[in-house]
Amino acid sequence: MSKNLKLIASASEGHEGGEGDEGNERKPARKGSVEERMYHEIYDAIMEHRLPPRTKLTEQSLCEIYATARHTVRKVLSRLAADGMVDLEPNRGAFIASPSTDEAHDMFELRQMLERAVLDKLAARPDVKTVIAPLRRMVATERQAFLSHERPRWIRLSAEFHTALAxxxxxxxxxxxxxxxxxxxxxxxxxxxxxxxNACSFDEHDEILDALEAGDAALAQAHMAHHLGACADRVQPDEPGNFDLRSVLGQGGGHTR
Known part of the structure; x- marks a missing residue:
């Protein structure tokens, strides 16, 4: 079972996680290591908008916050860069990614094409109801997070739905x-x-799953197109800010996986 699907299975019990870096050829760090804690805390802080775009991730500061060596920090920054969360700029360092408006348009256009293909393939499966059952539980948890005003958790689950579907x-x-x-x-x-x-992405996710369960690829694709279009409409450029990394990271509040 893949990492995200394991996360879906645990989501109904209130345990959620980041998307990790499967598909890369790196050997994963041992669970509970400083590398894993740093990776997940930075990942979550970015996804939850606690670290805004263009925030600089200074190696020395991260070494001090996590009491670790530079080679560990660099491994974490490389993982985050592979995930698209961090941009590594020669002779300047690591910054929280800040895609341009044009790049955002291109990325949403590509997502429309890829997610359309995913839905077409899934709708044709005779066991589609069974395979999407874990996603039903994920959406239920996403809904509860929103209704409980747990915005960071809701943002994370909303994003993970799409990777899990893929x-x-x-x-x-x-x-x-x-x-x-x-x-x-x-x-x-x-x-x-x-x-x-409408911020209620879980309703749109449920509509997509309803159409898949009915084997109606065209309807699922129409719901997904509307959903991604609404997400694209909410894109707004963020103003860069000067952040003290210590105020956000290394407080022991990161999610354990």
Missing amino acids: ELSGNALLVTMMRRLVSRTTLMIASVEAPGH
């Missing part, structure tokens, strides 16, 4: 591409929803 296609390359696209587009969705936009 995993059901069985295409590892597609999953790797989707993980990066989902991460980078989530960075650009406004922290405060624009007036008039």
